Amino acid sequence: MSIKKSEFDKVAHLAALEFDEDRALEYQSQFNKILSYFDKLKEIKTDNVEPLVTPHGIASPLRKDKVENQIDRESLLESAPDVKDSLYKVPPVVG
Amino acid sequence: MNLFKQTATELVSALKTKQTSAVELCSSYLKKIADLNPELNAFISFNSEAVLKRAQTLDDQKEKKGKLHGLPIAVKDNFCVTGTQTTAGSKMLEHFISPYTATCIEKLEREGAIVIGKTNMDEFAMGSSNENSFFGPCKNPWNLKYVPGGSSGGSAAAVAAGLSPVAIGSDTGGSIRQPASYCGVVGIKPTYGSISRYGLIAFASSLDQAGPIARNVSDAALILDVMIDRDEKDSTSVDRKQPSLAQLKKAAKGSLKIGLPKEYFSQHLEKTTQNKIKELLENLQKDGFQTVELNLSLTEMAIPVYYIVASSEASSNLSRFDGVRYGFRNKDQSGLSDLSDFYKKTRSVGFGDEVKRRILLGTYSLSSGYYDEYYIQAARVRRLMANEFTSAFKKCDVILTPTAIGAAFPLGDQAHDPIKMYFNDIYTVTANLCGLPAISLPLGLDDNKLPIGVQLMAPLFAEKAMLEMALAIEDCVQFKGLTQ
Numbered sequence: 001m002s003i004k005k006s007e008f009d010k011v012a013h014l015a016a017l018e019f020d021e022d023r024a025l026e027y028q029s030q031f032n033k034i035l036s037y038f039d040k041l042k043e044i045k046t047d048n049v050e051p052l053v054t055p056h057g058i059a060s061p062l063r064k065d066k067v068e069n070q071i072d073r074e075s076l077l078e079s080a081p082d083v084k085d086s087l088y089k090v091p092p093v094v095g
Numbered sequence: 096m097n098l099f100k101q102t103a104t105e106l107v108s109a110l111k112t113k114q115t116s117a118v119e120l121c122s123s124y125l126k127k128i129a130d131l132n133p134e135l136n137a138f139i140s141f142n143s144e145a146v147l148k149r150a151q152t153l154d155d156q157k158e159k160k161g162k163l164h165g166l167p168i169a170v171k172d173n174f175c176v177t178g179t180q181t182t183a184g185s186k187m188l189e190h191f192i193s194p195y196t197a198t199c200i201e202k203l204e205r206e207g208a209i210v211i212g213k214t215n216m217d218e219f220a221m222g223s224s225n226e227n228s229f230f231g232p233c234k235n236p237w238n239l240k241y242v243p244g245g246s247s248g249g250s251a252a253a254v255a256a257g258l259s260p261v262a263i264g265s266d267t268g269g270s271i272r273q274p275a276s277y278c279g280v281v282g283i284k285p286t287y288g289s290i291s292r293y294g295l296i297a298f299a300s301s302l303d304q305a306g307p308i309a310r311n312v313s314d315a316a317l318i319l320d321v322m323i324d325r326d327e328k329d330s331t332s333v334d335r336k337q338p339s340l341a342q343l344k345k346a347a348k349g350s351l352k353i354g355l356p357k358e359y360f361s362q363h364l365e366k367t368t369q370n371k372i373k374e375l376l377e378n379l380q381k382d383g384f385q386t387v388e389l390n391l392s393l394t395e396m397a398i399p400v401y402y403i404v405a406s407s408e409a410s411s412n413l414s415r416f417d418g419v420r421y422g423f424r425n426k427d428q429s430g431l432s433d434l435s436d437f438y439k440k441t442r443s444v445g446f447g448d449e450v451k452r453r454i455l456l457g458t459y460s461l462s463s464g465y466y467d468e469y470y471i472q473a474a475r476v477r478r479l480m481a482n483e484f485t486s487a488f489k490k491c492d493v494i495l496t497p498t499a500i501g502a503a504f505p506l507g508d509q510a511h512d513p514i515k516m517y518f519n520d521i522y523t524v525t526a527n528l529c530g531l532p533a534i535s536l537p538l539g540l541d542d543n544k545l546p547i548g549v550q551l552m553a554p555l556f557a558e559k560a561m562l563e564m565a566l567a568i569e570d571c572v573q574f575k576g577l578t579q
Contacts, residue, residue, distance in 0.1 A: 003459070011455055011458050011459045011462065012455065013435070014458050014462060015410060015442075015451075015454045015455055015458040016414070016417075016435060016438040016439050016442050017439060017442055017443050017446075017451055017454065017455065018439040018440075018443045019443070027451075027452065027455065030452065030513055031452075031455065031456070031459075033513075033514060034402070034456065034513060034514060035459075037398075037399065037514055038399040038402070038403060038469070040395075040396070040399060041396060041399045041400065041403075041469075041472050041473060041476055042468075042472065044393070044396060044472075044475075044476050044479070046472060046475035046476060046479070049475040049478050049479060050475070050478055051471055051474030051475050051477070051478060052474055052475075052477040052478035052481055052528075053301060053474055054287075054301050054331060055287045055288075055301060055302075055481065055527075055528070055529055055530025056286065056287050056288045056331075056333065056530045056555055058288065058333055060330040060331060061325075061334055063327040069328075071194050071195055075194035076194060076420075076421075078192070078194070079191055079192065079194065079420070079421035079422070080419070080420055080421055081418060081419070081421075081422070081423070081424035082424065088419050088420060090419055090437065091428045091431060091437065092431075093431050093432075093433055093434045093436070093437050
């Protein structure tokens with residue numbers, strides 16, 4: 001399997017990443033090498049096999065739905081790149 | 096008393112009997128870190144003042160009840176610890192100060208452990224050499240021209256070089272065990288769900304597990320015993336009574352059956368590692384341990400399955416880094432036409448090459464049209480692999496394999512070949528995919544005087560048997576670490 005430049009650009013967009021043309025070509029070529037190596041997975045017959053998503057298969061015990069151990073708003077906002085009036089500040093993006 | 100030669104177990108007892116104090120111990124380690132870290136780069140940050148303040152508080156307490164009272168512990172920089180810079184080795188979190196502490200670290204602190212510093216790592220734990228750190232590579236203390244392994248390279252190097260008696264790492268595909276092997280120390284990845292992942296910066300949520308790195312099996316078990324617990328803040332953590340791991344006896348002669356999967360001893364394995372394992376097995380057989388050959392025919396598929404599953408989960412987990420709520424934001428905000436442009440500007444500069452590569456790979460594997468072909472097919476083969484292990488453990492108690500294909504490689508050697516780099520994880524990723532507990536412990540040195548390791552895997556939650564077998568191997572190998 002190999003992907004075309006247009007497909008690579010689409011994946012980059014979905015991943016919210018951007019590359020200049022040279023880097024995009026380099027990534028695309030590495031990407032194709034990795035995908036062709038991964039294609040050997042297709043040799044394995046997996047009809048009627050249930051996908052394994054979490055390894056131990058033990059049902060998660062539920063806890064009571066009550067609020068606890070809250071981290072206060074101020075210490076969370078301290079980590080934000082830009083804050084105004086206790087709110088996250090972002091540049092205008094609507095044209 | 097030479098504090099640096101003492102094991103963690105000995106130090107805990109020396110602290111209890113007041114042969115040393117937390118302040119004396121921490122000052123000695125902090126001095127050694129200040130001396131050696133500029134060259135080794137094992138720590139990203141350490142705050143001497145805060146460490147000594149906590150040590151003094153612990154010394155002042157009349158009752159020293161904690162199991163680790165006064166013991167310094169180095170912590171990988173993807174665990175949140177209140178008030179510390181927590182970077183995950185990334186520019187994205189270069190200035191992030193955590194407002195809370197990870198549950199497993201909190202448990203160690205509750206027993207009196209002192210976080211002495213935060214250790215270097217591959218960015219977001221993605222790498223096998225520690226070369227993907229935004230803060231520069233950590234070096235192997237056995238030879239500074241070589242990598243310490245990854246992604247918990249800083250934690251393994253710190254313990255090997257005697258900058259901390261023990262350290263905490265995280266293991267998604269071998270990130271505790273492979274650096275432990277390269278640095279000649281012990282590293283344990285417990286059963287998935289044993290230790291809370293709350294406060295561990297997520298890479299791949301169905302694979303990530305925290306675990307200890309130490310100079311010997313007993314020290315690692317002492318730390319592991321404190322870390323294991325159900326946590327309501329991690330829905331995948333398991334509520335299960337675990338036998339105590341703090342006081343273990345080595346496996347009695349001939350008491351356990353050792354499985355040897357032939358696919359793990361294939362042509363990829365370097366000769367010295369192969370010979371050392373052969374030698375070890377002969378000695379274990381002399382001690383009455385039976386061995387049985389196993390077939391794990393899907394081993395060859397482990398790398399593709401792992402990289403598809405891990406990258407898919409990473410692409411989802413790392414979507415939270417958007418430059419809005421925490422972490423880095425690109426100051427250049429020119430020419431934004433929509434919200435997507437805003438995210439792209441920050442993420443493209445904030446993430447390093449390998450992280451971007453894996454986000455792309457994961458996004459592709461999960462995208463419409465390829466989801467069944469890649470992610471679902473990988474998850475199905477993952478089920479078949481887990482079934483193979485279940486059958487294998489009907490024939491043996493533990494599985495013994497090499498930890499890595501050989502010893503550490505030189506810095507820069509594999510940095511430009513992602514597939515070659517991914518291949519380093521061939522023997523370790525299966526334990527993560529199937530949730531199994533696994534340990535790496537030193538086996539000896541190769542011709543370049545670099546350590547090589549041996550790995551044990553056990554059935555889910557069979558840590559006790561695995562560690563008892565590890566003690567028997569440790570006794571048989573008599574490895575001398577750098578600090579001895």
